[in-house]
Amino acid sequence: MGESEILETHLQELRRGTVVLACLRLLETPGYGYGLLEELDRRGFPTDANTLYPLLRRLEKQGHLTSEWNTDEARPRKFYRTSTTGARLASALTDDFRSIVAAIDALPKED
Amino acid sequence: MTAPTLTDRYVDAAMRTVPEQQRTDLATELRGSIDDQIEARVAEGLDAESAERAVLTDLGDPDKLAAQYTDRPLWLIGPRYYLDWWRLLKLLLWIVLPCAAFGVALGVTLSGAQLGEVVGTTIVVLFHTTVQLCFWVTLVFVVVERSSAVSLPAMPSLRGVSGAAGLPGVATPRGVGEWTVDQLPEPRESGASRGDMITSLVFLAIGAGAVLWDRFVGLAYSASGGGWMSFLSSDLWPWWIAGLFVVMALEAVLAIVVYVVGRWTVPLAVVNGVLALAVAIAAIWLLFQGQLVNPEFWPALIPADSAPTVERIISILLGFVIAGVAVWSTIDAYLKARRAR
Numbered sequence: 045m046g047e048s049e050i051l052e053t054h055l056q057e058l059r060r061g062t063v064v065l066a067c068l069r070l071l072e073t074p075g076y077g078y079g080l081l082e083e084l085d086r087r088g089f090p091t092d093a094n095t096l097y098p099l100l101r102r103l104e105k106q107g108h109l110t111s112e113w114n115t116d117e118a119r120p121r122k123f124y125r126t127s128t129t130g131a132r133l134a135s136a137l138t139d140d141f142r143s144i145v146a147a148i149d150a151l152p153k154e155d
Numbered sequence: 156m157t158a159p160t161l162t163d164r165y166v167d168a169a170m171r172t173v174p175e176q177q178r179t180d181l182a183t184e185l186r187g188s189i190d191d192q193i194e195a196r197v198a199e200g201l202d203a204e205s206a207e208r209a210v211l212t213d214l215g216d217p218d219k220l221a222a223q224y225t226d227r228p229l230w231l232i233g234p235r236y237y238l239d240w241w242r243l244l245k246l247l248l249w250i251v252l253p254c255a256a257f258g259v260a261l262g263v264t265l266s267g268a269q270l271g272e273v274v275g276t277t278i279v280v281l282f283h284t285t286v287q288l289c290f291w292v293t294l295v296f297v298v299v300e301r302s303s304a305v306s307l308p309a310m311p312s313l314r315g316v317s318g319a320a321g322l323p324g325v326a327t328p329r330g331v332g333e334w335t336v337d338q339l340p341e342p343r344e345s346g347a348s349r350g351d352m353i354t355s356l357v358f359l360a361i362g363a364g365a366v367l368w369d370r371f372v373g374l375a376y377s378a379s380g381g382g383w384m385s386f387l388s389s390d391l392w393p394w395w396i397a398g399l400f401v402v403m404a405l406e407a408v409l410a411i412v413v414y415v416v417g418r419w420t421v422p423l424a425v426v427n428g429v430l431a432l433a434v435a436i437a438a439i440w441l442l443f444q445g446q447l448v449n450p451e452f453w454p455a456l457i458p459a460d461s462a463p464t465v466e467r468i469i470s471i472l473l474g475f476v477i478a479g480v481a482v483w484s485t486i487d488a489y490l491k492a493r494r495a496r
Contacts, residue, residue, distance in 0.1 A: 077184060078191035094214045097188060098223035101181075119191070122184045 063091050063099065065141065068126050068134035071109060076121040100124055108133055161207050162189050169217035173225055181224060189214070232296050240296040247288055255284045257479065264471050346491040347418045355410035359403050366396060377455040388441075388449045395441070399434070406430055418495035419488055428485040435481035439474050 045053075066089045070080060077097055084091050103109045108130030114121050126134065159167075166186050170178050189210055196206035214220060222229050232240050259280045263273045344351075368374070370392060373383030387396075409430065413423055441447035453466045 077188040078195070081192075082195075092213070093188065093192065093210075094220050094223070097185070098220070101224055102226065119187050120183055121187055122180075 059089075061137075062141070063089055063095070064103070065134060065137040067096075067099065067103065068108060068130050068137070071124050071126040072131070074112070074123040074125040076114075076123050080124075103130065161211055162186065162193075165189070165211050165214070165217055169221045169224075172218060172221045172227075177225075228300060230300075232293070232300055236296050236300055240293065244289065244292050247292060248285065251284060251288060252281060256281055257475070261472070261475050264475070265468060343494055344491075345418055345495060346487070347413050347416070347495075349414060352410050352414035356407055359407050359410075363400060363403055366399065370396070375452065375456060384452060384455060385449050386452055388446055390446060391441070395437070398437070402430055402434055419491040420495070421489075421492045424485075424488040424492040427488040431481040431484045435477050438477050442470055442474055442477075 063084070066084055066087065067080065070083055070087075075083065077093075077100065080100075081091065081093055081096055084096070100109065104111055104124065108127060109124045110127050111122050111124050114123050166182050166189070169185060170182050173181055189207075192210040192213075193203070193206045196209060197203055201209065219229065221227075256277055260273055260277045263276045268276070365374070366387070369385050369387055370389075374386045376383050406427075409423065409426055413419055416423070438447060448466075448470075453462045453469075457465050
């Protein structure tokens with residue numbers, strides 16, 4: 045494994061879980077698969093399609109998202125929305141992330 | 156009817172392993188997402204066909220995607236059960252294989268087979284036992300892995316390298332029962348303590364005493380045979396017996412040396428193996444030459460018509476026990492030497 049690959053793996057480890065947080069926060073406004081994928085990318089959470097779609101399903105199964113089909117347009121789309129428990133999870137995750145940031149800031153400074 | 160597009164084929168392939176009741180819903184959503192992505196690529200200036208190919212290539216193996224949708228594990232035995240599986244398999248192999256080898260070799264020998272046949276049959280049985288044991292134990296764990304209610308927490312991977320290692324400490328796998336400190340292995344016996352030395356010396360003394368008792372008094376009593384009689388043949392006296400005593404004396408010295416050195420070393424283990432082998436080979440050779448056991452011993456204890464059969468079976472049993480003890484002693488000393496390094 046090259047140095048850049050190792051860096052990539054560590055970064056991935058570090059960012060794992062932030063996608064869940066971002067989804068829950070963004071889906072306070074209902075959104076569908078591809079639209080959310082674009083939005084995540086634009087906001088600095090680049091995610092693979094084959095990661096996001098199963099993740100949405102899983103969060104729905106856990107009750108953190110609710111879904112509804114929109115058939116008004118030519119292409120039927122499944123819209124997801126953060127549920128009350130999802131909002132609670134999002135705020136818990138956000139609080140935890142802030143405390144991690146604070147903890148990292150409190151680490152001995154690099155020169 | 157038009158020919159199915161690559162997207163049709165992709166969605167079909169992905170839905171194959173999805174449960175019936177989720178299929179329509181998932182298929183419609185997946186197709187919509189693929190179409191959205193293709194549209195975006197076409198808007199960027201790609202032609203429709205390359206756009207479709209690129210999108211589907213990015214989505215990857217449809218079976219993998221379906222497994223992620225349905226939370227199906229993509230491994231036979233995951234980290235939750237791996238150690239339980241490995242420990243149980245090792246334990247069973249350690250118990251079953253030696254028993255099977257000993258039992259089969261003994262049984263085949265008793266049925267009158269030649270040495271080559273005995274070795275061949277034993278190897279074949281050992282091979283089959285190993286394969287069967289590994290297969291069935293693994294199968295049970297594969298089923299357990301797939302039927303346990305707890306699924307690992309969602310672990311989305313980000314763009315880039317996929318399938319990175321799990322988070323240590325966060326998604327701690329839990330196997331069959333929680334691990335406690337009580338399960339820590341006991342410190343292994345070094346085999347070189349004062350107790351070990353005393354045990355060896357006492358057993359050697361008892362062995363020597365039994366041989367002398369057998370020679371001068373006799374181990375078995377038979378009224379028809381004229382009182383106490385020896386088990387070992389009287390022809391062994393004095394030279395074979397003297398040889399035995401020399402080896403036993405060397406074993407006593409070895410036990411003391413191991414105690415003084417404080418541990419088994421490889422050279423000491425080799426000496427132990429040579430001594431064990433010398434006794435075993437001599438005893439088995441004498442046994443099958445008919446020179447080890449007092450020829451009047453069995454006929455005096457057993458009715459004459461069944462004496463030859465009993466004698467043959469007991470000789471084979473005795474041979475196996477002698478060989479087994481020598482092999483065990485050699486392996487045991489070698490393992491202790493390796494551990495002490």
